[in-house]
Amino acid sequence: MRPDLSANESKIAPMNDAVVSSIKWFEDLEEGFSIEYSVPGLTNSEIIEFAAQYDPQRFHLDEHEAAKTHFGRLVASGFQTQLLCFRPFCEKVLRNAQAVGAPGIDSLKWLRPWYPGEELDVRVTVVSKRLSSKRIDRGYIGVELNAEANGTPVLAMEWVFIMLTKEGTTEK
Amino acid sequence: MRPDLSANESKIAPMNDAVVSSIKWFEDLEEGFSIEYSVPGLTNSEIIEFAAQYDPQRFHLDEHEAAKTHFGRLVASGFQTQLLCFRPFCEKVLRNAQAVGAPGIDSLKWLRPWYPGEELDVRVTVVSKRLSSKRIDRGYIGVELNAEANGTPVLAMEWVFIMLTKEGTTEK
Numbered sequence: 001m002r003p004d005l006s007a008n009e010s011k012i013a014p015m016n017d018a019v020v021s022s023i024k025w026f027e028d029l030e031e032g033f034s035i036e037y038s039v040p041g042l043t044n045s046e047i048i049e050f051a052a053q054y055d056p057q058r059f060h061l062d063e064h065e066a067a068k069t070h071f072g073r074l075v076a077s078g079f080q081t082q083l084l085c086f087r088p089f090c091e092k093v094l095r096n097a098q099a100v101g102a103p104g105i106d107s108l109k110w111l112r113p114w115y116p117g118e119e120l121d122v123r124v125t126v127v128s129k130r131l132s133s134k135r136i137d138r139g140y141i142g143v144e145l146n147a148e149a150n151g152t153p154v155l156a157m158e159w160v161f162i163m164l165t166k167e168g169t170t171e172k
Numbered sequence: 173m174r175p176d177l178s179a180n181e182s183k184i185a186p187m188n189d190a191v192v193s194s195i196k197w198f199e200d201l202e203e204g205f206s207i208e209y210s211v212p213g214l215t216n217s218e219i220i221e222f223a224a225q226y227d228p229q230r231f232h233l234d235e236h237e238a239a240k241t242h243f244g245r246l247v248a249s250g251f252q253t254q255l256l257c258f259r260p261f262c263e264k265v266l267r268n269a270q271a272v273g274a275p276g277i278d279s280l281k282w283l284r285p286w287y288p289g290e291e292l293d294v295r296v297t298v299v300s301k302r303l304s305s306k307r308i309d310r311g312y313i314g315v316e317l318n319a320e321a322n323g324t325p326v327l328a329m330e331w332v333f334i335m336l337t338k339e340g341t342t343e344k
């Protein structure tokens with residue numbers, strides 16, 4: 001299942017890995033560009049191990065305790081979902097490019113719990129692009145990340161990251 | 173250093189641990205309540221280990237590569253900052269209470285990089301509170317988390333979490 005995403009769907013196909021790996025500068029990304037990938041399902045142990053380290057709540061730590069809550073069973077920490085949905089985008093796009101950080105996350109929605117064993121289908125789409133008004137060597141790329149499990153939305157995240165411009169960067 | 177935070181500062185003192193541990197139900201938290209804690213500085217290895225797992229960008233992974241960027245030196249992943257600022261709040265408040273998750277994060281700002289060895293001073297303040305319009309057994313608590321290093325803001329995060337009400341919950 002692909003995330004139901006945008007009006008661009010019919011017009012612009014997701015980029016393949018060869019195209020993605022050629023993205024280096026601000027100039028190389030355009031509005032409507034998108035990439036898709038899947039995130040493998042988690043085991044109970046992976047959920048519990050992460051929660052014990054970062055988000056120790058009973059419905060992330062213990063199957064029996066989770067069954068007593070409205071979740072009904074063990075669910076992944078929303079922060080774990082966030083990180084594991086982000087990581088492939090970082091690996092495929094950011095780390096090969098002149099991306100130099102982000103001022104924050106504009107919106108993060110946990111739309112339903114991520115249960116053990118569910119593979120996530122993720123799409124990240126460029127939704128905005130603007131040059132810095134102060135510095136010619138950089139610009140801002142806005143993206144939306146949407147993750148689904150079995151056709152139902154699990155997570156949606158919007159943020160902006162900074163990329164250097166080819167034109168404004170002296171060390172080419 | 174305490175985060176420069178709110179108009180409530182002069183009126184309402186941060187809660188001490190004994191008060192915090194008595195928070196169980198929605199009814200137990202009020203607007204203006206705040207708690208403070210510190211987050212120990214990270215070593216280079218801790219920054220690199222987290223980044224390798226979740227956010228593999230060169231300025232989080234390698235001191236020499238980081239020195240070539242505008243960061244000037246190794247910096248923690250913003251996600252690591254987010255998680256480590258959240259965890260003590262989870263340990264002190266959420267996990268002892270009838271907190272049952274959150275619909276998302278409304279705003280997350282990385283105001284400046286978190287460098288190795290810097291202790292963070294964190295304050296979390298309750299900024300809003302409302303009962304669910306649909307279910308009498310729960311309500312929404314809005315909080316702001318502010319983290320500073322040496323008196324300068326590093327991270328600000330706002331979110332809302334769900335707590336069960338004592339009045340509406342039959343299993344007391």
